[in-house]
Amino acid sequence: MPTAAPPATGTRTLAHPPREEIRLEGVLHALSDPMRLTVVRELAAARSAELSCSHFDLPVTKSTTTHHFRVLRESGVIRQVYRGTTKLNGLRRDDLDALFPGLLDSVLAAARRQQERLAA
Template sequence: MQQATPSTDLPHPDADEIQLGAVLFALSDPARLEIVAQLRDGPIEMARCHLNDPDVPKSTKSHLMKVLREAGVIRNVAQGRGRILSLRREELEQRFPGLLDAVLNARG
């Protein structure tokens, strides 16, 4: 796993460390899947990422992001005072061809 630098970077698994079970688990939750769908068209600021339920606590949203990041589904990097979220599409496609599009296209 790529190690984080002191204060702003978070650890992300290397592409060859991404495990199918962890990805499937991360994509199995509707709220996490909603986040991934928002990232489908490109990176966004974490502050602009929203969930259908506006009453979701900030701590819950952070946990959702952590599960996705640790599974290797998203990249979460510091940019200025905020954070930028991006989908690790190329790495996921290389590891599990067609999986991400199949899951996103099947979502209701």
């Protein structure tokens, strides 16, 4: 029986917490920042399951953007994978909904209402 080929040299993988290690306080912390909440809102509204980092036009430096993505990934809110040289981001909605039913939808709805209120 043939064995699976080893991973290609130079393959980059990023650490993500398994579902059972995602904690509410970490998720709430990640969602408490306006820039990170913007990323999550865009991912939730995207037609594609994954968006590249370059898709997001945040009004902060590249290093700060990288920090925000790391906080979201390490808290279990998003999953990041490399495809070639592109880092793609996807919302871990299934994990979040299983652990904290209704939380993500409630936060997204509240953020939408706040944006509408502030725009008025």
